[in-house]
Amino acid sequence: MEWEPDSPRPQVELPREPYDRWVSPAGYCQAEFYRDERGYLIRFPSQADFLIEVKSGDGGEFRITGWPTPQCDAKTTLNLYHNAIQPILGNHSGGLFLHGSAVCARVEHHSDGEEGAVAFLGLSRSGKTTLAGSFAQAGHPFLTEDVIDLARSDGRYLLQPKRSKLRLFADSARHLLGRDTEFENDDIKQDVDAGAGLPFADGAKPLRQIYVLGTDLRADLSIRQFSLQEALSVLLPNAFILDVEDKASLRGHFGRLADLSQDIPCYALDFMRDYSELPRVRKAVLGNLANG
Amino acid sequence: MQLSDRFAVSADVVAREVGGEMVLLDLSSGQYFGLDPVGGRIWELLAEGPRELAELCDSVEAEFEAPRDRIEADLLALAKQLKDQDLIVAA
Structure with missing residues (x-):
């Protein structure tokens, strides 16, 4: 229920x-x-x-x-x-949940030919949902817009699809879905349902890469792989903690994030927050995924 | 600080080797720290139980090629940093 x-x-x-x-x-x-x-x-x-x-x-x-x-x-x-x-x-x-969005991306060179998931982490209002929506609009279905739910299985991290909605501000929604998209209030995020223009993934996908969106909103497009130690340090603040004083729970949580930082490549992704830049960002991420 | 001083790792610190380096998380402050391979080995030895710094110097001298006086100076400096950050405690 x-x-x-x-x-x-x-x-x-x-x-x-x-x-x-x-x-x-x-x-x-x-x-x-x-x-x-x-x-x-x-x-x-x-x-x-x-x-x-x-x-x-x-x-x-x-x-x-x-x-x-x-x-x-x-x-x-x-x-x-x-x-x-x-x-x-x-x-x-004991689960593994991160704050971020994720999309599906086909990885042709992988032996299983299976679609993989790419996750985008970052601070609130850093553009995670808009970027996921941009990928969806371009034919890469989104898996989640705010919560990355990972389950370990056979040495992989399966990223579970969450709610089939994107929470968007009006300008992002109109960029993705057209200028005539109606919004009740232009100043707050609202739910936009998945559909033909914004496809949603139909099942869990193995996580291939993690990107952490930079805080410089005017930065040039760049992708840089974090060292394993850097990756762990950037994953830690993007996880959800109930009780910062429950040390037993924190120890387990630290261990799970350390495993993740070693198993999944993690990159810094910088780009100018301008809708016209999104196609270049998608191309760069997909190119990096193909070469990864 | 002297080589006869004895230390143990703080109960508030968790550590994991990641990519050949030791990453420490101080659960009290939420701060994390990195140690190079020699520092990571010293942390491993301390995590096994309280040790005098002189004992740690003996282990490092046996495992890494470096002059004794340099090992002692570097270990004293590292121990001071770790103690200043409350990552190790006197034992």
């Missing part, structure tokens, strides 16, 4: 200080993490509270209750559930 949020309620001041915060590069608080006698409370300011109750004796099972604020719609709460809460709990339970 699909998870649903509870009735809206205002966010009252909590009696204790958060033990962790997510802070955006611009300095505003995106999420606060509190301890609760039942488990954890994760607050997304002005958006929603999520209570994570840890079921005793069930080996890492959780009961999740989410309350949107009165000014937050159900769709936003669901996005927080899928794009933050689920990956946070997935990593806490």
Whole structure:
């Protein structure tokens, strides 16, 4: 049964200080993490509270209750559930979830001739979703727009398809789907469903490469492979952590990311954030994939 | 700091060899650090149990080709850096 949020309620001041915060590069608080006698409370300011109750004796099972604020719609709460809460709990339970988008790309030279996945990591608003949409528009179906869910199988990392939606700002949506694309509000991201113009992948694909989008929005197009140590250091901040004080969990998480950094090539990808540049970026990534 | 000083790795640090170098993550601060192959070997020895710096010098001298006085100077410098970052503790 699909998870649903509870009735809206205002966010009252909590009696204790958060033990962790997510802070955006611009300095505003995106999420606060509190301890609760039942488990954890994760607050997304002005958006929603999520209570994570840890079921005793069930080996890492959780009961999740989410309350949107009165000014937050159900769709936003669901996005927080899928794009933050689920990956946070997935990593806490021994999974491997990263913040990023991913697309399918056929790799002709691989002996199995199988389509592979290419993942794009980066800070919020760094262009991950638009880049994934650009690949989809060019015939490379997207697998996910915000959460990279990896499962190890036979020495590979299978990247699971997530929701068949891209969350886009109006200008990106109009670039990808046409200038007459209708949007309710041009100032916030909205869900755009997959379709003929933006195909969605139909199954898990083996991860071939990871690209980390640079922060210089006016940089020239370049791709540089990270050393294995650099790769580990750039993967760490792109993973979701529930409890920064749970050292046993962090040890396991560090080990899984260290394995990933050694098994999958990881690259720095810089490019000018200009829609006209996207075809060149796609060509460069696909060329690098073919040569990899 | 002296060669007779004894140290152990901090319980708040996890380490993994990645591409021939040791990468350390301080779980308390979230900071990570890299050690070259010699530093990584020293970390491995410390991770086995508390050691005097002089013992570590003996091991390095036996495994790597370098003059003793240089090994001692480099090890003292490394130990100071690791201790300043709370990656190792007196034992």
